[in-house]
Amino acid sequence: MASPSDLIPGLIEPVPLQNLVIQQGPLASIHLDVLRLDRVHPLVSGNKWYKLKYNLDECLKSEVKTVVSFGGAWSNHLHALAAACQVVGIESVGVIRGHKPDVLSPSLQDMQAMGMCLHFVTREAYRRRHDVEFHHELIDTLACDPTSTRMIPEGGSNALAMQGCVEILSLHGIQSEDYDLVATACGTGATLAGLILGAAGKGRFLGVPVLKGGDFLIQDIHQRLMDIKCDHQNWQLRTEFHCGGYARQTEELQQFVRRFFDETGVPLDRVYTGKLFFALEQLVEKGDVLPGCRVLAIHTGGLQGNRSLMES
Numbered sequence: 343m344a345s346p347s348d349l350i351p352g353l354i355e356p357v358p359l360q361n362l363v364i365q366q367g368p369l370a371s372i373h374l375d376v377l378r379l380d381r382v383h384p385l386v387s388g389n390k391w392y393k394l395k396y397n398l399d400e401c402l403k404s405e406v407k408t409v410v411s412f413g414g415a416w417s418n419h420l421h422a423l424a425a426a427c428q429v430v431g432i433e434s435v436g437v438i439r440g441h442k443p444d445v446l447s448p449s450l451q452d453m454q455a456m457g458m459c460l461h462f463v464t465r466e467a468y469r470r471r472h473d474v475e476f477h478h479e480l481i482d483t484l485a486c487d488p489t490s491t492r493m494i495p496e497g498g499s500n501a502l503a504m505q506g507c508v509e510i511l512s513l514h515g516i517q518s519e520d521y522d523l524v525a526t527a528c529g530t531g532a533t534l535a536g537l538i539l540g541a542a543g544k545g546r547f548l549g550v551p552v553l554k555g556g557d558f559l560i561q562d563i564h565q566r567l568m569d570i571k572c573d574h575q576n577w578q579l580r581t582e583f584h585c586g587g588y589a590r591q592t593e594e595l596q597q598f599v600r601r602f603f604d605e606t607g608v609p610l611d612r613v614y615t616g617k618l619f620f621a622l623e624q625l626v627e628k629g630d631v632l633p634g635c636r637v638l639a640i641h642t643g644g645l646q647g648n649r650s651l652m653e654s
């Protein structure tokens with residue numbers, strides 16, 4: 343049985359590790375490298391490929407016919423899942439938070455065009471997305487065969503996703519200890535947990551939650567690590583850079599993303615990577631990251647979501 347890596351054409355591994363030459367502002371005082379996971383594939387981009395590869399591998403091995411997963415109208419995860427499932431020949435269902443809009447967002451239109459069946463549920467129902475009983479109800483409603491259907495959680499964030507993220511640094515020949523800090527944006531924290539695990543206690547990791555009140559992620563990430571008997575402590579979260587909450591943005595964030603692109607040519611999204619680099623700039627400004635520090639930032643993709651900006 344071929345693995346998804348063999349089946350998905352156009353994957354670029356390894357992707358570029360880019361040193362950013364920044365002339366002005368706080369980031370000019372550090373050595374900043376960016377791992378451009380946004381370049382791994384035009385559709386299965388960023389951390390998504392790493393989170394999906396072992397999930398899809400397992401589905402192919404178990405002859406799964408349908409994958410069901412969860413997300414919002416601009417979900418990077420569902421977008422990537424729809425693309426990957428189409429290529430490997432597995433049916434996909436996206437359970438979408440909120441009522442069906444009169445006009446589908448470009449992300450939803452893409453998902454549909456890539457063969458994903460879109461199933462809209464109320465926000466109240468969506469809160470049950472982790473509930474096994476809700477999964478059974480969904481399988482009934484969608485008339486899926488329960489024996490050949492897999493549920494993948496929101497953001498793809500399960501143990502198999504972590505396993506994929508474990509490989510992010512090693513696949514690119516990166517040793518975490520060559521940096522003072524390896525930084526990534528956090529939604530569920532699965533990507534950060536995978537990176538920490540892959541580094542086997544070496545280096546230092548920083549996660550920047552993009553949700554308000556991101557302290558709960560400390561426990562979640564500990565739990566993800568403890569579940570696989572890993573108690574590395576070489577990581578921390580900085581939870582104050584959410585810019586008002588998930589998918590919220592401030593004028594300063596928007597200006598930063600534009601300035602960053604003008605100076606480096608690296609496109610960022612406003613939901614994840616924009617907040618990560620904006621956080622790094624502020625941490626240097628505050629003196630929490632010192633001049634001369636070697637920092638590796640993971641560009642986790644998400645650029646398809648930038649189309650939401652046209653709507654605001």
Ligand SMILES: Cc1ncc(COP(=O)(O)O)c(C=O)c1O
Pocket residue numbers: 388389418419497499527528529530531532533534614615642643644645
């Ligand atoms: C572009 C992007 N970056 C980062 C993340 C955060 O990943 P995680 O949920 O594994 O923390 C996500 C969400 O999955 C994302 O879409």
